[in-house]
Amino acid sequence: MATALIILAAGRGTRMQSDLPKVLHPIAGVPMLIHAMDTGASLAPARKIIVAGHGADMVRDVAKNWDANAEIVVQSEQLGTGHAVAQAKESLAGFEGDAIVLFGDTPFISDETLQRMSAARKNHDIVILGFVAADPGRYGRLVMQGDELSRIVEFNDADAATRDINLCNSGVVCADAEVLLDLIAALKNDNAAGEFYLTDIVEIGRARGLSATAVTCDESETLGINARTELAAAEEIWQSRKRAALLRDGVTMPSPQSVHLHYDTIIGRDTLVEPNVVFGPSVTVESGATIRAFSHLEGCHVSRGAVVGPYARLRPGAELAENVKIGNFVEVKNAQIAEGAKVNHLSYVGDAEIGSGSNVGAGVITCNYDGVFKHKTTIGERVFVGSNTMLVAPVTIGDDAMTATGSVITRDVPAGDLAVARARQENKPGFARRMFDKLRKLKASQAKET
Ligand code: UD1
Numbered sequence: 001m002a003t004a005l006i007i008l009a010a011g012r013g014t015r016m017q018s019d020l021p022k023v024l025h026p027i028a029g030v031p032m033l034i035h036a037m038d039t040g041a042s043l044a045p046a047r048k049i050i051v052a053g054h055g056a057d058m059v060r061d062v063a064k065n066w067d068a069n070a071e072i073v074v075q076s077e078q079l080g081t082g083h084a085v086a087q088a089k090e091s092l093a094g095f096e097g098d099a100i101v102l103f104g105d106t107p108f109i110s111d112e113t114l115q116r117m118s119a120a121r122k123n124h125d126i127v128i129l130g131f132v133a134a135d136p137g138r139y140g141r142l143v144m145q146g147d148e149l150s151r152i153v154e155f156n157d158a159d160a161a162t163r164d165i166n167l168c169n170s171g172v173v174c175a176d177a178e179v180l181l182d183l184i185a186a187l188k189n190d191n192a193a194g195e196f197y198l199t200d201i202v203e204i205g206r207a208r209g210l211s212a213t214a215v216t217c218d219e220s221e222t223l224g225i226n227a228r229t230e231l232a233a234a235e236e237i238w239q240s241r242k243r244a245a246l247l248r249d250g251v252t253m254p255s256p257q258s259v260h261l262h263y264d265t266i267i268g269r270d271t272l273v274e275p276n277v278v279f280g281p282s283v284t285v286e287s288g289a290t291i292r293a294f295s296h297l298e299g300c301h302v303s304r305g306a307v308v309g310p311y312a313r314l315r316p317g318a319e320l321a322e323n324v325k326i327g328n329f330v331e332v333k334n335a336q337i338a339e340g341a342k343v344n345h346l347s348y349v350g351d352a353e354i355g356s357g358s359n360v361g362a363g364v365i366t367c368n369y370d371g372v373f374k375h376k377t378t379i380g381e382r383v384f385v386g387s388n389t390m391l392v393a394p395v396t397i398g399d400d401a402m403t404a405t406g407s408v409i410t411r412d413v414p415a416g417d418l419a420v421a422r423a424r425q426e427n428k429p430g431f432a433r434r435m436f437d438k439l440r441k442l443k444a445s446q447a448k449e450t
């Protein structure tokens, strides 16, 4: 059966104290809205409708950029969760299948939970996701009669006995889309908050002879983000889950809690990730690689057997072939480094290609930027680039060539040649000793005068 996600994301998120709409604050480097949009991937939702309000244009950009098929509807006044769902009515006209309502600020609902809700729909018209709260606080309360959910009571409207219930509403709802929108149309706002409560569909539905039930999940899944402390807590939860998943899949991390991962990080088995490594967006590391301590990687690919760091920085477009070595204090950007090549110490390699088996000495810099344009450096195979060589791009070093230490290379070097581009050394016999004598005498005479 087809599924449509309706993601509520219109709220201001006042307690975030931010100019950015709440749902655009990142967890694992991507807006929490994207976590919500990716919820229930195994149900392969045919439609994703996002109800935006505050910062709707920004929300639209982010959502569309992630999934061009995402649809945005705008709720210009936030009159309640039921009113928010009503905004999806036009978009869903003629849609046949179930609708699942999610909150954009509740990013951890698992796939498995939505599967169970979907399955529960076989015997019930309305399925609500509940959880047993350690501290039920201000959550809506689920009033059960055996297997049947008779109604949901918002905290503000609840009497003392109802407030004693610890089975709470997560906000996630699953029902046939047409049925849901029919029920929504009947909502009233005669309650403590003066809002159109989505939660009232249960009572209205039951009065019409529909059945409702609750599926429960662990409270950790329903974590909602309202303030920055919760955002930080959510980040920590996400990180520990991702680390656990990588460890399970065969990645070695002696100090997992110090490794920071991104939403899309991919690491192959038998790869070693040492402590304090940070992964930015779009990093893939193949099996059997080593990422040593304090390295920072983003937008790069590391092949089998490669060793990176300690203290290396791989920036977007860095592609390391098998058994490449990138050592300490080396920065690589937009560069393809072929099999077995080494850049081991204190270098900058940007907009470059390095052939297999080449060795780039300490302190080498590809001077790729003239202040206006970027230029490319091409280094062939089995090249030896002497320490402290400045490669002024555009420039090409042929296969099996060599540059002398300290050279400033401005012209291409043909294959097999040695390029020396530095002032020739001259030794002046005894000069240093004579000069030191003179200077020391001068210092001694000045000391006497004072
Ligand atoms: C809601 C539930 C409550 C549940 C709790 C779980 C209702 C009436 N209450 O309460 O039972 O225990 O969530 O966290 O549904 N939103 C809009 N437009 C609106 C109002 C809200 O898009 O007009 C969005 C918000 O941005 C937010 C979500 O809906 O992402 C939930 O709204 P919020 O006001 O936080 O609901 P609660 O009062 O917490």
Ligand code: CA
Pocket: 224
């Ligand atoms: Ca809330």
